[in-house]
Amino acid sequence: MTSYINQTFELPSPAKLNLFLHIIGRRNDGYHELETLFQFLDYGDTLTLEVTDSDEINLLTPITNVPNKDNLIVKAAQLLKASASNNPLGVNISVKKVLPMGGGLGGGSSNAATILLALNSLWQCNHSTEKLAELGLSLGADVPIFIHGFSAFAQGVGEKVVTITPEESWYLISKPNCSISTQSVFTAKDLPRNTPSLSPDELMSDVFTNDIFHNDCQTMVINHYSEVAKLLAWLIEYAPSRMTGTGACIFTRCSSQAMARDIQEKLPEGVSSFVAKGVNKSPLLSKMESYQLR
Ligand SMILES: C[C@](O)(CO)[C@H](O)COP(=O)(O)OP(=O)(O)OC[C@H]1O[C@@H](n2ccc(N)nc2=O)[C@H](O)[C@@H]1O
Numbered sequence: 001m002t003s004y005i006n007q008t009f010e011l012p013s014p015a016k017l018n019l020f021l022h023i024i025g026r027r028n029d030g031y032h033e034l035e036t037l038f039q040f041l042d043y044g045d046t047l048t049l050e051v052t053d054s055d056e057i058n059l060l061t062p063i064t065n066v067p068n069k070d071n072l073i074v075k076a077a078q079l080l081k082a083s084a085s086n087n088p089l090g091v092n093i094s095v096k097k098v099l100p101m102g103g104g105l106g107g108g109s110s111n112a113a114t115i116l117l118a119l120n121s122l123w124q125c126n127h128s129t130e131k132l133a134e135l136g137l138s139l140g141a142d143v144p145i146f147i148h149g150f151s152a153f154a155q156g157v158g159e160k161v162v163t164i165t166p167e168e169s170w171y172l173i174s175k176p177n178c179s180i181s182t183q184s185v186f187t188a189k190d191l192p193r194n195t196p197s198l199s200p201d202e203l204m205s206d207v208f209t210n211d212i213f214h215n216d217c218q219t220m221v222i223n224h225y226s227e228v229a230k231l232l233a234w235l236i237e238y239a240p241s242r243m244t245g246t247g248a249c250i251f252t253r254c255s256s257q258a259m260a261r262d263i264q265e266k267l268p269e270g271v272s273s274f275v276a277k278g279v280n281k282s283p284l285l286s287k288m289e290s291y292q293l294r
Pocket residue numbers: 018021030031032033034036104106109139140141142143156157158182183186245246
C-alpha cells in the first residue's frame with residue numbers, strides 16, 4: 001500500500017455559484033427545501049496538506065476571527081479521523097484564503113470538502129463518495145456539492161444532486177462592503193418560501209434569459225442591505241447580474257474575460273471583486289487526478 005507520510009499536496013478549494021436559488025418550502029426542523037443550480041469557479045482558496053505519522057491535526061495558518069476549533073478545515077479532518085477506525089496518521093494543514101467569508105461563495109464548505117476528499121485518499125480511509133457527502137452534510141449544507149465535484153441541479157438542502165452542464169461563462173464576482181450571515185437570511189420573516197418546483201423542461205432553459213429563474217433571497221437582501229441594492233442596480237446596467245447563495249456577492253455574466261475585466265475596472269470604490277470562469281468539473285477533482293489520488 002502507498003504511504004504518503006511526509007509528502008505534501010497542494011489542493012484547490014474552489015468557489016461555487018448558485019446560478020439560481022429557489023426556496024420551495026420549509027422542513028419541520030427549520031431548514032429550507034431548495035432547488036438550485038450549482039456551478040464551480042476556477043478560482044478559490046488553496047490548501048496544503050502534509051501527511052504525518054503523529055496522529056495530530058494541525059492548522060498552521062489560523063483564519064482571522066475563526067478559532068481553529070470552529071474552523072471547518074479542522075472539523076472536517078476530525079470528523080474523518082473519528083469515522084475511520086484505527087487511523088494512526090495526522091496532517092499539517094496550511095490555507096491560503098482568498099474567498100470572502102459570508103459571501104455566498106461557499107468558501108468554508110469548499111474547504112471542508114477538500115479536506116474530506118483529500119484526506120480520505122491520503123489517510124486511505126476508503127470511504128465512498130456517498131459516505132463523504134453524508135459526513136460533509138453534517139458540517140454544512142453546501143459541502144455535498146463540493147464532494148460531488150460536478151455542476152448540478154440540487155434539491156433538498158442541496159444534498160440531492162443531478163449533474164448538468166450549464167454554459168461555462170466568464171463572470172465578474174463583486175462583493176459589496178458587507179457580510180451577510182446565512183442564518184439571518186433564512187430566519188427573515190419576509191423571505192419567500194413557496195416557489196413552485198421546476199419541471200424537467202424548464203430546467204433546460206437559460207438561467208438568465210428565462211425569467212422563471214431567480215434567487216429567492218435577493219429581494220429580501222436588497223431591502224435590508226442598501227450596499228447590495230446599489231451594487232446590483234449598477235451592475236445590471238452592464239450585463240445580467242444576480243446574487244449567489246444568501247449574498248452578499250453578485251455575479252455578472254460576461255461574454256469574455258476582457259468584458260469582465262472592463263466592467264471590473266469601472267466598479268465603484270469599496271467593492272472588492274475578481275474575474276473567474278464557470279467550470280462544470282471542480283478544479284479539486286482535476287488536481288487530485290493529477291496527483292493520482294482518488
Ligand atoms: C445558501 C446556500 O449557500 C445555497 O447553496 C446553502 O443553502 C447554505 O449552506 P451552508 O452555508 O453550508 O449552510 P449551513 O451552515 O448548513 O446552515 C446555516 C444556517 O442556515 C439555515 N439553512 C441553511 C440551509 C438551508 N437549506 N436552510 C436553512 O434554513 C439554517 O438555519 C442553518 O443554521
